Structures are given as structure tokens and as C-alpha cells.
Amino acid sequence: MESIIATHQLTKKYGDFYALRNLSLEIHRGEVFGLLGPNGSGKTTTIRTILGMIRATEGFASVAGLDCWNDSLAVRERVSYLPGELRMFGYLSGYQHLKFLCELRGGAGLERAVHIAENIMELDLNRKVRRYSTGMKQKLALAQAFADPVEILILDEPTSALDPSARGLVLDLVMTAKAQGQTVIFSGHVLSEVERISDRVAIMRRGQLMHVEDMHSRRCARMVLARFDEEPPTEFPDDLGLIVRRRDGREILFEHQGEIRSLLDWFSRQGISEIAIGTEDLRGLYDKFHGPDVRDEELAPLVQSARS
Template sequence: MNGPIIDITDLSKFYGKARGIEHINLEIGEGEIFGFIGPNGAGKSTTIRILMNMIFPTGGSARIMGMDVIRDTKKIKTQVGYIPSDASAYSSMDVHEFLSYCIRFYQIQNGEQRISDLSELFELDLNRQIADLSLGNRKKVSIVQSLLHNPKLLILDEPTTGLDPLMQSVFFDLLRSENKNGMTIFFSSHILSEVQMLCKRVAIIKEGKIIQLEDIDNMRKKQLKKVSVELADHVNIKSFSIHGIENVITGPGNMLSFMYSGNINDLVGFLSGKEIINLMIEEPSLDEIFLHYYRS
């Protein structure tokens, strides 16, 4: 296919006067694993729901595989798999009944085999009632239903909620393998670490606007860290002025915390000249990352 697999142009959605998303522009190439990250209420699900034609935009347009998401929605959906953030399903059905119902919407020859293979991979009991399943198992059902028809594009909205780390790993391995076979993946999440683990490119959305579109490699180079250090002696904040240090805050005693986006070896070298009682280097929260991006 020529051109982007997802092409979003100036897309907006307002709920009356309330903002959903505003003037979003995004192009995702075929075969990419693309991360879409932002805090709750940022507009991730709104964007996805427009792509899946569940809601209608108030401005702009979106195309998938060159087709309009409103006019050609049926054709698009033959080639798109979707995992919703909420793993609710028809509670009166058992797992097999639900998956069979899903697969009958597509022209698939080996449907039963596909159900059996994917269920086995995710250790799903096909005979259990959906109403009796835990959140994690309902999520597995949701993952399996999205992959039944071998979609070319997989759209994931917070797909790992409820999955245990083992299943997350199985799921990520499967995504990597499907991606190698040509599947494009649009991965929406509010967990930066899992997006970093899987995606090649990422868009950060906040308050309905894309504030950053970046390669994961570039992001890694910046490697924003949250550093908290307790020093033996009182220290002047002004002396903490090496490249990459931002937002220095003093705490009780001789406590200092700051964001650091430079080479970690430089920081360790800088701190080695001081007497340290305690040092903590951790992943910043999303809000802290957003603040960093806003400032930069």
C-alpha cells in the first residue's frame, strides 16, 4: 500500500463547548508500531473512537488505508482489529460462543482453528461464561477477538489493563511477531514504559492536542529521569547547574529533587564530588514528562 495506513488531518471533536480533541494531525506508516500516549481525558479514546466510527468528528478527516473512516467504515473494519479499553462483552455468552459470534462477521475459512490457537496461547477456557471471568481473562478474550481475522491494522486502547506480567509478556511477544508479519499497530496507553518497550514512534497527547511526535530512540536519548538526592551538607541550588538539570526543588533537610534529561554518566560524575546520604533515580510520572515537554 502506498501512503500512510492511518492519515489524520486536522481532526477535531467538540462535545458542545467542551473539548474532545483539537486539530490533530497524524500519519502512521504501514508496518509501524506507533504509540499514542497521554493522561486520562487527553483525547486518546476520542481519537480512536473516531477512527472506529463510533463517534463523528466535528472537524477534519481521518483515513485508514486510504479510505474514509465514515464513508468506507465497513470495508475498513474487515482489515482492522480493535481492543477496547473496557473489556466488557456479552455476559450471557460463553467465551467460545462470543468468539464464534465475532468471527462470523468475517469471511474466514479456518475460524475454529484460529479461535483454538489464540485461546491456547492466552490460556483461555472457552467453556466459561463471560460473566464469570475476571478482568484479566475478559481482557484476554478482548485480545483474542481482535486478532481472529488476521487484521492488517490493530488498534489498541489501553490493552494491558488487568493483564498479569506474564500475559503482558506473551501479548507483547505476539504483537512483535504479528508486526514482523506486516501488521501495523496503533498502541494507545498512559503507561510510558510499555509504549517505550514496544513502539518505534510515539505521539504525546495532552488536553486534546498532540504536543510531541517523536521517535522512541530520540526519546530514549533524552531519557528524562526524576532524581532525588539527600546530601550530607547544605548545598546551594545555584551550584546544581549542569546541562540537563531542570526544575530543582529543595525538600526538608538537605533534600533536592530535579528532572534530568542528559547523559546519566555526567550526572553521576557531577554527584560524585558531593557527600551523598541517599540517591534515588526513577521514571518520572507522565505529568512530569508532559511538563518537561511543555517547557522545552
């Protein structure tokens, strides 16, 4: 697939502190790309570097072949950004605010922004922004972001201040944007939301890229928990596509991708007392990198693997 955003060995240092370290990433045109990681993991620094607000210490980032620092203006013509922490001009009305931001883009998108704000987000645009609640401000900013006629949407924690129904609306708008061919970077902390809409997900930790997961493959994968009557075998036939995720006495948790019928046939011949089949949510993957017992030295090989 054609990549629209690329970073290569992107590094940002503040004194001795690495906000980003050797981040190499490609985001494909038209995909929804999830960025996951705890606070301080480098998600926002990555986004701000892409927008040309931060200059990389080493490496580079590009959007549609344009250098994010030197061609920042051209990059921002292609990108709409929703900041993680919203600050607005309180003395403007909702409508004036949308108009102001649209005029900074030459006036494009105002009609659509008003439509989304009034009809989808149900905002009163005649009210002063200072009288909006935090969630209403977030909705106003989202209306603006989704209305911009751009190729790329970067949404930094877009649902953080929203009620559950508004969150659903936002996810629907993301899917609409994707259907229209826009590329979306969706940074967030709510794993279920990221899981639901993303084509791929990157997990970051302490400024480093730990893992990139293809969510389509993941959705096809299933978790199988089997309890054997006797001591289970240590090796399994390759053609079954079984990967042992956890072994606990006679109980084994498998990850499985492939034909389910042959798997069930095989299990029926093994003397299984119990079997449970389900899917694994993103939490399991996330906890591999951010679980309470995870140590940096254990993750070093994974970082190397993610880079390669």
C-alpha cells in the same frame, strides 16, 4: 515512511466542549504507535473517529487513504479493535463468542483465535463468558484481536485487567504482530509498557496533541547528572550534544545524544566531583505535559510545535 493512518485538523466538539482539537497525526505502516494521556485526553475519541464510530466536527481521518466516516466499512475490514471497556454476550461460551466475532468478519481467523485463547492465554473455551473473570474476558478479547487477519490493530488499554505474566504475553504478541507487518496503536496508562514496545509515542492533553516522541532516538539518549567542584559554565561546546534539562547550583542535569568518549574527556577537564549516567524513562517526558505543576498556558507553544 509510508503512513497508513492520518488525521488532519481532526476536531470533535460536544456543545462547547472540545473532545479533540485540531489533531494532526500520521501513523506509519508497520510501527507500534503509543497513545498516552490521562483519562479524558482524547485517546479513545481519536480511536473511535478512526473506526468511524464518531463523526468528526471538523477535519478528517483516513486509513490507507479511505475516509474513516464515509468508507467506514472498508476501514473496519482493515482494522481490529479491542475496546477499553469490554462487554460481551454472557450467554455464549468462550468458543461461541470467538466464532460469532469471526463470522462477522466472514469466518476468518477462528482457528488462530482458538489457538491463542487456549494455548497462550490458557482459557477454557467451553465455559460461558458470564463465568469468566474480568481478566479472562480481556484475554478472550485479546485472542480475538490478535487473530484477526488485518493490517491494523487498535488496542485500547489492552492490559488494564491483566496479571503481570499475562501483560508480558500481550506485549510479546504486540511485538509478534509488528514482526508480521501489522501496524499497532497501543493506548494505555502504563508508561513502562508503552515505552517498551512503541516505536513512537504521542502524548495528548485535553483533546490536543502535545508531543510525538521517537522512541528509538530516546533510547539512544542518556541523562547525565554532574556536580561541579566550582561554579559550572553557562555555555557548553556545541559538538558535545549536551542539552541542559535542569540546573541546581553546582549540579546540572544534562540530556546527551552522541559520542560518550568525547563527553567523558570533556568532563574530566572540568573538575567534576560526581557524575551519574543513565537513561530517562517516559515518566519524565510525560510529566512535562501532565505533571502536577503544569499549566495550559505554558504548554501552548508546545502544542503549536507538535502541530507543525
